[in-house]
Amino acid sequence: MEMSKNGLALLKSFEGCELTAYQDAVGVWTIGYGWTQPVNGVPIGKGMTITQATADSLLSSGVVRYEKGVTGLVKVAVNQNQFDALVDFAYNLGVNALAGSTLLKKLNSGDFAGAADEFPKWNKAGGRVLNGLVKRRAAERSLFLS
Numbered sequence: 001m002e003m004s005k006n007g008l009a010l011l012k013s014f015e016g017c018e019l020t021a022y023q024d025a026v027g028v029w030t031i032g033y034g035w036t037q038p039v040n041g042v043p044i045g046k047g048m049t050i051t052q053a054t055a056d057s058l059l060s061s062g063v064v065r066y067e068k069g070v071t072g073l074v075k076v077a078v079n080q081n082q083f084d085a086l087v088d089f090a091y092n093l094g095v096n097a098l099a100g101s102t103l104l105k106k107l108n109s110g111d112f113a114g115a116a117d118e119f120p121k122w123n124k125a126g127g128r129v130l131n132g133l134v135k136r137r138a139a140e141r142s143l144f145l146s
Contacts, residue, residue, distance in 0.1 A: 001067065001071065001078075001080070001083045002067055003063055003067055003083070003084050003087045003088075004080050004084055006081075006084060006143075007080075007081075007083070007084025007085070007087060007088060007143070008063065010084065010088055010139060010140075010143065011033070011059075011063070011087075011088045011091055012033060012059075014088070014092070014132070014135075014136045014139070015033040015034035015091075015092075016033070016034075017032060017033050017052070017055050018030070018031060018032065019031070019032070019049055019050055019051065019052065019055060020047075020048070020049050021044050021045060021046060021047065021048040021049070024036075024125075025125045025126060025128075025130055026125050026126040027126075029043070029044040029045055029046070029048075030044065031044050031048060031049075031050055031055070032050060032054070032055035032058045032059060033055060033058070033059040033062075034091070034092065035055070035058045035059070035062065037062075039054065039058065062091065063087065063091065065095075066087050066090045066091045066095065067083075067087055069090055069095035069098070069099075070083065070086045070087050070090055070095070070098065073095070073098060073099055073104055073108075074086065074104070074107065074108065075108045076107060076108055076110060078107075081143045081144065081146050082112075082143075082144050084143055085119075085140040085141070085143040085144035086098065086107075086144070088136075088140055088143075089103075089119070089122070089137075089140055092136065093122060097122070101118065101122075102118050102121075103115050103118035103119065103122075106118060112144075115144070116141050116144050116145050117141075119137045119138075119140050119141035119144065120134070120137045120138065120141060121137075122137055123137055
C-alpha cells in the first residue's frame, strides 16, 4: 500500500514545513517536514537551509521508507485509513517505536479497537505531554477508526 493524499495531508499538517533547521521539542535538529536525517550526507544543524523542492523530495523518500516499515510489521489486512494512520505514527515516532508497541501487538492479534486505544498513549516527548502530540494522536486514532 501507499499513503493516500488524505494521509499525506494529515502528516504535512502536523509536521509543518520549515526550510531552516530548528531544534524540536527534545532538541533534535530538524528541517523540512520533520526530517531529522542527514541531507545529501550533511547532518542537520544550525543555519542549514533547504529549498521547498528539497523538502518535498525528502518527504517523498521518507514516506516510502515508512510505508515499507509499516507493511513489513502489520500482519493483518488494514484499510487505507488505518494504513495512513500507521504511516503517520511511524513517520513521527519511528518504525522501531511501532515495532515494539502494544498498538502493533493488538493490531496484529485482530484487536483493532484495542489498537486504536493505544494511539493516545504516545503523547510525550522528553517525558512531557505535548499538546501537539495529543492532537496528532487523536487525529491518527480518528483516521484509524474511519
